[in-house]
Amino acid sequence: MNISEFKTAGKLITGLGALKALSDEMARLSINAFAIITDKGVSASGLLDQVSPLLSTAATIVIDDIPPEPEITVIENKLSLLREKQIDGVIALGGGSAIDSAKILAATYDYTGKLSDLFGENTLSRRTLPLIAIPTTAGTGSEVTNIAILCDPKSQMKKGIVSHCLLPDVAIVAPEMTKTCPKAITAASGIDAFVHALEAYVSVNATPITDALAEKALKLIYNALPHAYANGENLSAREDMATGSLMAGLAFGNAGVGAVHALAYPLGGRFHLSHGMSNAVMLPHVLKVNAPFCADKLYCVAKQLKLCDRHHTKDEAVKLLLTAVEKLCRDVDIPQSLTHFNIPEDCVGELASEASKVTRLLRNNPKQLSVEEIEDIYRHAF
Numbered sequence: 324m325n326i327s328e329f330k331t332a333g334k335l336i337t338g339l340g341a342l343k344a345l346s347d348e349m350a351r352l353s354i355n356a357f358a359i360i361t362d363k364g365v366s367a368s369g370l371l372d373q374v375s376p377l378l379s380t381a382a383t384i385v386i387d388d389i390p391p392e393p394e395i396t397v398i399e400n401k402l403s404l405l406r407e408k409q410i411d412g413v414i415a416l417g418g419g420s421a422i423d424s425a426k427i428l429a430a431t432y433d434y435t436g437k438l439s440d441l442f443g444e445n446t447l448s449r450r451t452l453p454l455i456a457i458p459t460t461a462g463t464g465s466e467v468t469n470i471a472i473l474c475d476p477k478s479q480m481k482k483g484i485v486s487h488c489l490l491p492d493v494a495i496v497a498p499e500m501t502k503t504c505p506k507a508i509t510a511a512s513g514i515d516a517f518v519h520a521l522e523a524y525v526s527v528n529a530t531p532i533t534d535a536l537a538e539k540a541l542k543l544i545y546n547a548l549p550h551a552y553a554n555g556e557n558l559s560a561r562e563d564m565a566t567g568s569l570m571a572g573l574a575f576g577n578a579g580v581g582a583v584h585a586l587a588y589p590l591g592g593r594f595h596l597s598h599g600m601s602n603a604v605m606l607p608h609v610l611k612v613n614a615p616f617c618a619d620k621l622y623c624v625a626k627q628l629k630l631c632d633r634h635h636t637k638d639e640a641v642k643l644l645l646t647a648v649e650k651l652c653r654d655v656d657i658p659q660s661l662t663h664f665n666i667p668e669d670c671v672g673e674l675a676s677e678a679s680k681v682t683r684l685l686r687n688n689p690k691q692l693s694v695e696e697i698e699d700i701y702r703h704a705f
């Protein structure tokens with residue numbers, strides 16, 4: 324057995340009503356004067372009002388306007404605002420955009436360098452403030468990963484900061500927080516979670532631990548997502564999605580994601596397609612190319628999802644899985660083509676050139692892809 328490390332948040336508190344633990348956790352971490360980082364959609368849906376009575380004291384500062392998929396300048400501005408206050412902790416309430424922002428703000432409160440210098444791996448050596456993350460989408464899994472992603476308008480790319488300092492002290496995953504999540508966000512962030520599990524499962528860095536998490540996550544998300552999408556009030560589907568997304572986060576936070584994410588990044592950076600949507604569009608096309616290089620794993624997934632039985636050959640099972648993934652995207656009304664997003668086909672060369680630079684993710688992929696192969700994948704996505 325190879326040596327491997329397993330990283331996660333300091334403590335996971337999960338289940339309906341898990342938010343009740345918030346004030347005790349704040350006390351344990353000596354959080355008294357703190358910032359809440361959230362966004363307009365989350366506060367308008369009443370979630371901030373739901374959380375406020377559970378805090379041990381009132382927040383010193385509430386930043387409630389983190390935009391979806393934030394740019395680096397947004398975080399620089401928020402950092403200046405935070406530094407005007409004396410705070411001793413950060414609470415993130417929202418989807419990946421709010422949580423990623425809070426992770427960076429908590430880590431860089433007294434960092435004096437430029438944020439753009441932090442893109443890449445292990446560029447941060449400590450986090451200044453304690454951090455509690457409460458996800459409201461299911462989801463990015465950001466509450467348990469050591470990654471924060473920002474848009475860098477200079478290079479028109481989404482870029483990651485990867486560091487153990489970004490792992491929250493506590494993740495509180497209360498499924499009821501996702502009930503107000505709009506349909507389109509339920510769909511896109513749900514497929515993102517499915518891709519996290521699938522890419523972690525076929526990653527060259529997968530371990531028996533990440534495999535177990537990914538397998539369970541795939542089953543939960545595959546079965547629950549259409550129901551959570553059809554009826555957002557379906558609490559049992561929301562619970563399965565919250566657990567599935569958390570497990571997918573734990574899997575990919577350790578095994579990594581691969582080419583689906585690498586090819587999605589330029590679509591987000593250049594054309595502002597949301598993270599979930601760009602992953603969903605690329606998923607079937609990358610999966611087809613990867614299939615011969617991870618056929619055994621995909622056969623296992625097809626069996627776990629009950630798409631095949633012992634009469635099917637491995638090839639047939641993989642085809643059934645591809646069909647099922649396309650149907651899952653259709654069932655949650657995710658467009659299947661880049662044409663739908665008005666992306667010009669003549670930018671395939673530039674997209675491929677950008678994607679090929681995301682070596683941090685491409686090296687996890689079961690098939691090593693050349694720029695020409697990446698171009699081909701984009702072409703098939705039109």
Ligand SMILES: NC(=O)c1ccc[n+]([C@@H]2O[C@H](COP(=O)([O-])OP(=O)(O)OC[C@H]3O[C@@H](n4cnc5c(N)ncnc54)[C@H](O)[C@@H]3O)[C@@H](O)[C@H]2O)c1
Nearest residue numbers: 364365391392418419420459460463465468470503504598
């Ligand atoms: N750090 C990681 O490990 C990681 C992993 C995957 C994605 N990401 C990043 O996360 C971001 C995407 O996050 P996301 O998909 O969670 O969406 P998001 O945080 O961008 O939110 C999308 C929209 O949904 C609304 N919303 C969220 N939860 C809601 C709720 N319960 N009720 C009502 N409205 C709600 C928000 O207000 C926002 O307008 C991207 O920037 C992506 O790159 C990070």
Ligand SMILES: [Fe+2]
Nearest residue numbers: 515519584598
């Ligand atoms: Fe993702």
